[in-house]
Amino acid sequence: MTHAPTPVATPVATGSTGTIPVADWFDPHEAMHNPYPQFARLRELGPVVYAPAVGRTFITTHAAVSEAEQRPEVFSSQSETNLTMVRALGGRPMLRKDDPAHAAERSAINPTLRPRAVTQVWSPRFAENVERWIDHLLELGPEHADLNRDFAAPVASQNLIDMLGFPDSVSVEDMRRWSTSYIAGIGNLLDDPAIWARSDASQVEVNVVLDELIPRLEREPNSSITSHLLQVGLPEDAVRANAHLTISGGMNEPQHMITNLVWALSTHPEQRATVLAGEAPWGDVFEEAARWQSPIGMVPREVNVDTEFHGALLPAGTNVGLLLASANRDATAFPDADRFDVRRTARGHLAFGSGVHMCAGRWAAKNAIADHALPRLYERIPTLELAPDRTPTWDGWVFRGLTALPVTW
Numbered sequence: 001m002t003h004a005p006t007p008v009a010t011p012v013a014t015g016s017t018g019t020i021p022v023a024d025w026f027d028p029h030e031a032m033h034n035p036y037p038q039f040a041r042l043r044e045l046g047p048v049v050y051a052p053a054v055g056r057t058f059i060t061t062h063a064a065v066s067e068a069e070q071r072p073e074v075f076s077s078q079s080e081t082n083l084t085m086v087r088a089l090g091g092r093p094m095l096r097k098d099d100p101a102h103a104a105e106r107s108a109i110n111p112t113l114r115p116r117a118v119t120q121v122w123s124p125r126f127a128e129n130v131e132r133w134i135d136h137l138l139e140l141g142p143e144h145a146d147l148n149r150d151f152a153a154p155v156a157s158q159n160l161i162d163m164l165g166f167p168d169s170v171s172v173e174d175m176r177r178w179s180t181s182y183i184a185g186i187g188n189l190l191d192d193p194a195i196w197a198r199s200d201a202s203q204v205e206v207n208v209v210l211d212e213l214i215p216r217l218e219r220e221p222n223s224s225i226t227s228h229l230l231q232v233g234l235p236e237d238a239v240r241a242n243a244h245l246t247i248s249g250g251m252n253e254p255q256h257m258i259t260n261l262v263w264a265l266s267t268h269p270e271q272r273a274t275v276l277a278g279e280a281p282w283g284d285v286f287e288e289a290a291r292w293q294s295p296i297g298m299v300p301r302e303v304n305v306d307t308e309f310h311g312a313l314l315p316a317g318t319n320v321g322l323l324l325a326s327a328n329r330d331a332t333a334f335p336d337a338d339r340f341d342v343r344r345t346a347r348g349h350l351a352f353g354s355g356v357h358m359c360a361g362r363w364a365a366k367n368a369i370a371d372h373a374l375p376r377l378y379e380r381i382p383t384l385e386l387a388p389d390r391t392p393t394w395d396g397w398v399f400r401g402l403t404a405l406p407v408t409w
């Protein structure tokens with residue numbers, strides 16, 4: 001059963017009182033356009049703030065989010081109320097389980113996503129995919145190109161098709177459609193039936209692929225994520241749920257990171273010059289962009305047991321939102337945190353989470369983007385810039401990125 005925390009009518013500072021400040025002004029619709037001003041106001045109220053508009057208690061600061069991530073026995077992922085992900089994916093993946101059940105599934109995919117496997121197995125594939133889609137961009141020409149539609153989405157999709165071991169019959173358009181419909185389903189807090197219809201349709205399509213793939217991989221195992229899920233003997237419903245999970249996050253977020261980076265560099269020409277002169281490593285630029293415009297703004301947890309946390313009393317059943325994107329703009333952790341600065345190393349940012357659920361694909365994403373997509377894009381199209389006559393579109397605060405990034409050269 002879920003208990004709402006006991007909010008107070010007027011915002012008060014947290015402290016020994018155990019009361020929780022209320023952000024009755026928090027507006028999720030406004031946050032879709034740009035969440036950062038509201039995140040700053042939330043942090044001013046305190047590390048623990050109740051937002052009635054979303055019925056959730058936000059954890060807002062870097063210290064508090066980090067601590068919550070390190071205490072999964074209190075801040076549980078095995079929720080019976082945060083069920084949109086389970087509904088969207090047609091099963092409960094590792095991300096909605098606690099240890100030891102989570103660890104059994106997570107340890108299955110770790111070997112093929114660690115740095116050594118990324119370098120040996122996936123990096124050459126990522127390199128090929130990037131060249132192919134830069135060719136496509138150049139063929140389209142500087143009048144009509146949209147970096148999201150014509151480069152970031154297909155590159156991220158093809159990389160994931162390869163990592164999952166999906167057959168050539170799966171197109172980048174299929175993967176993009178599946179990933180975006182799952183992400184919309186995971187965020188479908190208002191229960192919109194049209195959104196469920198799209199994620200249900202994707203589940204059916206992905207399951208058709210898995211019906212053929214699973215018996216083949218059982219006979220002939222390989223390096224793919226799907227094969228690794230099978231090799232440890234997980235039940236088939238867990239294999240499928242985690243394949244669907246990987247589709248949801250493994251395409252959408254790398255896609256957003258590619259466009260975020262190009263947008264950040266294009267809107268900061270002096271920093272772009274620093275990077276293109278080789279004075280800031282692409283790896284650091286990637287981490288800083290992930291901190292500054294985090295593709296995942298909030299991750300849900302449910303409080304397992306009555307807890308006092310940073311001066312607030314959180315009853316068991318409280319629905320919590322760990323605001324990763326707010327924590328990444330906390331000036332106590334990152335001086336001048338609102339400033340994009342390629343010369344900082346952004347060590348300790350939380351864009352990939354931390355603790356037991358820390359992103360399994362972070363090394364793959366970094367290799368694909370910081371070693372291949374971005375350097376090659378600027379090597380082959382050195383004059384790449386935002387198209388002055390067409391407008392970029394940002395969207396979202398739980399999942400946030402550019403849905404259109406018109407470019408020219």
Ligand code: HEM
Pocket residue numbers: 094095096106163245246249250251253254257290295296299300324350351352353354356357358359360361362364365
């Ligand atoms: C820049 C790109 C990416 C970002 C920003 C990102 C972000 C995240 C975050 C924040 C989490 C933790 C969520 C939570 O604690 O509730 C996570 C988990 C996860 N990510 Fe990523 N991700 C990215 C790319 C990828 C890729 C490429 C893959 C797969 C190839 C992937 C697979 C996963 C998986 C399987 C989990 C669940 C881990 C677990 O529950 O133990 N991610 N990701």
